Amino acid sequence: MATDQNNTSVSVNMGDQETFEAIYRSYFAPLCVFAESYVGRFASEDIVENQFLKLWNKRQQFQDHGHLRAYFYRATKNACLDLLKTSKREEERQFNSAALPDDSEDSCLQEMIRIEVIAEIYRAINDLPSQCHKVITLGYIDGFSNDEIALQLGLSQQTVKNHKGRGLQLLREKLSDDALLALTIFGIFY
């Protein structure tokens, strides 16, 4: 899988630019989806960006990847709950949910599991070599046809087909066919 299972014992330094950016690309979208479930689409990005900025400013170190991940979900959830608590007007609360969400450790870890299983598939697609990634994204997510992609990237149609084939092959190696079902919404199998 595309995770960090194998790196669990390596410490992570969020003050290192390269590490920071890699972690950003890997966790930004999943954490936003997580935050979105509390505060909606508009506040989610701000909250997550702030979490990252705090870690950067503190040059925060984590003993391993698992701790970093758990910290992120906990801190993001706290920031969301703070925002909900301070939203003064009744209506704003109505948007997000009637009562404040469950604040226990158990529920936070459960929600982390929920997002992170999906995030594995997300990362697998993003980890593809850049040209494969572009072709797969333009084709299956943006919905452009092979000849349109060829035109945009300045490639021949055959090269586009080759990149698609290679991308799918690489994805298959990382994920099973069943997980690839997650991609059928983008029309990968027709």
Added chain:
Amino acid sequence: MAGQEILRADRIIHLISRQINGTLSDTEEQELLQWRAELPGNEKLYTDLLDADYRNSMMVKMQAYDAESSLERLKAQMHSPAKSILHWSAYLRVACVVLAATFLVFYLYTKLTFHKKSEISTNKIISPGGSRATLTLADGSVINLDDAGNGELAKQSGIIVRKTSDGQLVYQTVSNHSENEPVTYNEIKTPNGGQYRVILPDGTEVWLNAASSLHYPTRFTSPERHVSLNGEAYFEVKKQDGKSFFVDTENQQVQVLGTHFNVNGYEDEEFVKTTLLEGSVKVKLSGSKNVEAILKPGQQAQLSQSTDLQASKISIQEVDTENVISWKNGYFKFDNISLQELMRQISRWYDVEVVYEGPVKDYEFVGQIERSANLTKVLKVLELGGVHFRIEGKKIIIND
């Protein structure tokens, strides 16, 4: 958080992923079974995650966020805090350079060298534009956004419109609205000298330049997202379930899925110019099947505004996108533009009328001016370049 629990959660993520992949061993299956019974909620979580439809919907949500552009925004802040204490003098130096640049960068090439002095009235200051716009609701009522306080402005069929503290407009859908309610339309309109930023119900951000208007539904329910534009706007479109986003202008349609681009379709400009910064867009002559083009980042499509559809074609050129969206970042930035083109921008932002007495020389302007500058400052720069003009009230009369 206890280390033990974190390790356990990591383990469960691993096991559920293996279950989805069909690579779970018997002992692992036992372990997972035990976990499912441990806490209320575990079983539900497990069944959700094994449902391919559920995973699909979550994937689409995740793809809608763009880590790269967020990271770009953040980088500006990442390097600032420490510097602000240690090197304040560096800021002063930068400020001086910027100030000097405002005047110096403004090169001007003209074929004639002699000129007589122009008059700039110093007793009257014409100030630049600002964050100004009006919002027209579905029921026809008009809200003046510069007067309106922050907070909720209106509530219309399941949608709340609010103005944030930094003066932008945000649409939010009330969670319990009915999908069957009719779709209503709003229009935001900037006057000469106005500019505004709005976040549409799908999360798409739009910066509207002066003398422009945008017409859009308060909820995007149909399979396609459509807005129509007069004037100029910069769009950061959010991806949404593969739903295309269309920007219609007088005679052009732009189709995108999730990208950053600028459309300049002022009626007094010769061409509609569509400039792509990120992603990909398709530009099409309205009502035509074959006059269309796909842009790559850094390219600009130009479509003649003439009404002769037969003669219409789209030409594509590489441009400096920084120049194109400079208006949104607070600058006028010019790269070889004519006096007329420059004056059209000035007239929209300072709400002045420009009149030409007789033919105009062939000017090419290169450089930049802050949009926060008073008109006087801008005209000084024109004067240095040898353009002759006088001011009468809110009229600039060019007499070369």
